[in-house]
Amino acid sequence: MSLNDLFDPDSIAVIGASKTPGKLGNDAMANAKEFDGPVYPVNPSGDGSVYGYDFVESVADTDADLALCCVPGPVTPEVIEECGEAGVGAAVVFAGGFAEAGGQGIELQADVQSIAEEYDIAVLGPNTAGHIIPHRHLFSSFVPGFDEIDSGDVAIAAQSGGVGVTATFQLDREGYGTAGMYGLGNRVNTDFDEVIPMLDDDSEVDAIALHIEGTDQIDSVIEAVEAASTPVVALKSGNEMEEFVQAHTAAPIQESERYERPFTNGGAVMADSLTELLDASRVLAQCPQADGPNVGLVTAQAGPGIMMADYLDERGVNFPELTEDTRERLDDILPGFTYDRNPVDTGRPMPEFGDVIDAVGRDDNVDIVLVYEIFEHSLGYPVEELEQLTADIDKPVVFTVAGPDAALSDDRDRMEDLGVATFDSPERGAYAASVLAETSR
Incomplete structure (x- = not known):
């Protein structure tokens, strides 16, 4: 699996695109329209155009290599399979109701993971606010206003989309943009250990800010932090209240100490608040x-x-x-x-x-x-x-x-x-x- 189509796509399909303001598919299109390459609003019920782009009936009618999935959770496996058959290399799944919901949600996420592995698709999410890379004019998110965020030198990889969104707008309010924001969500097959090396290789990224609740790939994440030549700052949350954390991103409960020593030994900085996370990242990027x-x-x-x-x-x-x-x-x-x-x-x-x-x-x-x-x-x-x-x-x-x-x-x-x-x-x-x-x- 390669993350190239997630980080640097040539074309985008917005599956479930909508003309109706306030709908997820409309908000995603409002951001996606800033992309320099082709953008395809996909909806078999769509008529005419949205933001100047003509609707297409199926992702099979596109040459997209990144799909933004604005569809309900239960139909997501079917949509991911259609993406695989169409040659799409990466997908962002916004919907919730997967492993974090327990029961059938766990099975639903397993289906998405299995299909993604079969077709070698990198999936961001599910249960994510998406990602943005302003210097590539890529705004793969439904969050209003993200298309106005300027480029900066700090990249944010956040397990919580809400934390990533908050951090991005805090940087924006204080006069700084971002080199990227990545909401990892449930991490079906795209976790910190895959994202960190990509950010480390990006010449626009001068510091990497991590928000972590917990991950089963902790040893691989530690190795990625140790291997990074770009400064890394991490904020660990979700140390208590197991049920609340698991209902959010299905994260395992891991205490901060499990990360602190190996991260700091590997050259990273541990922050105690979101403002510290951003301030530490910014000073390491600038100075x-x-x-x-x-x-x-x-x-x-x-x-x-x-x-x-x-x-x-x-x-x-x-x-x-x-x-x-x-x-x-x-x-x-x-x-x-x-x-x-x-x-x-x-x-x-x-x-x-x-x-x-x-x-x-x-x-x-x-x-x-x-x-x-x-x-x-x-x-x-x-x-x-x-x-x-x-x-x-x-x-x-x-x-x-x-x-x-x-x-x-x-x-x-x-x-x-x-x-x-x-x-x-x-x-x-x-x-x-x-x-x-x-x-x-």
Whole structure:
């Protein structure tokens, strides 16, 4: 079985396509119409066209290699068999009522799996929100608004479609797109261990974010994480409430500890929340790898700086002494009421704030530069100084911003373009720096 038709199809069939707004087959077509290649709305009862595409009676009347199955669960095996006879190589099954429902649902999923294996079809799902790959204009989902998601550098592989959807829209709200979102659902024959290597090979993917409830392929998943050269961050949920978890994606109950040690030994990061999952993925995607765990913290406001220092200290992150050359340079820049050790605090934003960051960033004892500054209209952020600094040093720079979003957005975008990862609260910035420190060891 190959996942090529799932990741990079030439043509798409939407089986169960509909003209009726609000129906699954209409929502799927609304997203699929953004695809650059042929799209075939398949419905024997269809008349005319939908979104400019003429209905066809059967998938056999298409040359599709990816099928989006917008049909009820009980008829899904029949549809998968029709896809196999038509030469379709991959299918997305949105319907629920399979293994997660128990009883006949287990038999229904077994039928889908057997037919998919017979025809060598890669099935995403069932019980999935689908997948999107914005840089390929592929939006294989029924979720409204997914066709407006921009490309980014973090790919999300989520066992829960709801988690994948939530993560995608959170990245979108914060000004980032995604390199892909894959809702694995019940994982009939496409599990994490198949998806991770494909994402690792995708040049558009700079970090892989995993949401895991549980999988019978745990050893293969661990091997895939260990083999990946792309940074991996994982969030494990579903540690309790066995009946609730199994009624969701038919996942086996597995405690976080079963994943944590092998994942971290394999170079992955374990997150404790969805926001941590995305923040860790984003900072690893954007920033160069740190040579060590030593953080140089520069703040223009002592209160948030102390919070960040506390957060990092509790996680064992180092605050090295600055070199004598750096201290002398800071003494020339800073007024006497400031704190010029490490952390370095300027008291408030100042025209020379960029020079302070530059001095700390060039210090030989500093591996990671972490900054907190409130935006001031008269000063803006020190983008020019950061541009020169990031060009001269190969160190990660994390900048925590505060201020009116409309006012600071241009400078924030410019910093992001330089590879400076930006965050909007002291805890998120400190967490990102802790991830860089952890992955340097």
